[in-house]
Amino acid sequence: DIVMTQSPFSLAVSEGEMVTINCKSSQSLLSSGNQKNYLAWYQQKPGQSPKLLIYYASTRQSGVPDRFIGSGSGTDFTLTISDVQAEDLADYYCLQHYSYLTFGSGTKLEIK
Amino acid sequence: EVQLVESGGGLVQPGRSLKLSCAASGFTFSNYYMAWVRQAPKKGLEWVATISTSGSRTYYPDSVKGRFTISRDNAKSSLYLQMNSLKSEDTATYYCARHGGEQPPYYFDYWGQGVMVTVSS
Numbered sequence A: 001d002i003v004m005t006q007s008p009f010s011l012a013v014s015e016g017e018m019v020t021i022n023c024k025s026s027q028s029l030l031s032s033g034n035q036k037n038y039l040a041w042y043q044q045k046p047g048q049s050p051k052l053l054i055y056y057a058s059t060r061q062s063g064v065p066d067r068f069i070g071s072g073s074g075t076d077f078t079l080t081i082s083d084v085q086a087e088d089l090a091d092y093y094c095l096q097h098y099s100y101l102t103f104g105s106g107t108k109l110e111i112k
Numbered sequence B: 001e002v003q004l005v006e007s008g009g010g011l012v013q014p015g016r017s018l019k020l021s022c023a024a025s026g027f028t029f030s031n032y033y034m035a036w037v038r039q040a041p042k043k044g045l046e047w048v049a050t051i052s053t054s055g056s057r058t059y060y061p062d063s064v065k066g067r068f069t070i071s072r073d074n075a076k077s078s079l080y081l082q083m084n085s086l087k088s089e090d091t092a093t094y095y096c097a098r099h100g101g102e103q104p105p106y107y108f109d110y111w112g113q114g115v116m117v118t119v120s121s
Helices: none
Strands: A004-007 A010-013 A019-025 A039-044 A051-055 A068-073 A076-081 A090-096 A107-111 B003-007 B009-014 B018-025 B036-040 B047-053 B068-073 B079-081 B091-098 B107-111 B115-119
Touching: A004 B036, A010 A019, A010 B003, A010 B079, A019 A090, A039 A068, A039 B107, A051 B115, A076 B018, A090 B009, B003 B091, B009 B047, B018 B036, B018 B115, B036 B068, B036 B079, B036 B107, B047 B068, B047 B079
Parallel strands: A010 A107, B009 B115
Antiparallel strands: A004 A019, A019 A076, A039 A051, A039 A090, A068 A076, A090 A107, B003 B018, B018 B079, B036 B047, B036 B091, B068 B079, B091 B107, B091 B115
């Protein structure tokens, strides 16, 4: 089974700052067939269901602000949120879908 | 607009059964793999089950394999989760989710609002 290690557990930033959230997989998520990384990022605001932000590691879902940037390949991935807004208060999860489906443990983003 | 609406949750005793339903609309249901994902109170997300477009293939993690059964009715645009031999650790909000992507294996692109299942005596 693929294990996803997500960090940090939580972080608090002021509006306008930048944050990075990391996910490391126990094995490569890069498909040799199509050169895509099977890694997605989700945002879950308080009391709501998760929302897809990024898929294939770096492709932004339609309607997602361009301050959300996904990067990385193989086993190491990063979600960067630049110019953090108050509305970005949420839990963030990574998901590997290379072999079955496994979520990271989540990162709680708080706004100072 | 894609809509996924779950129903069937509630309080159930350990060892008993419960069946969840998900009504889908806003897309051609029969063209998509579908799934259930759960979230225990104040905890993270856990994939529970996936079903192929025709229903001929199903996938489960070890934590529910043999106890849960995912099924679908494409004529009714509906997804189901039959949960047997329920345990306290199955207490969670259960989300219906659509699989998206160019080819399998797929990520989740749309989620329902969730339904709460509480397993307790």
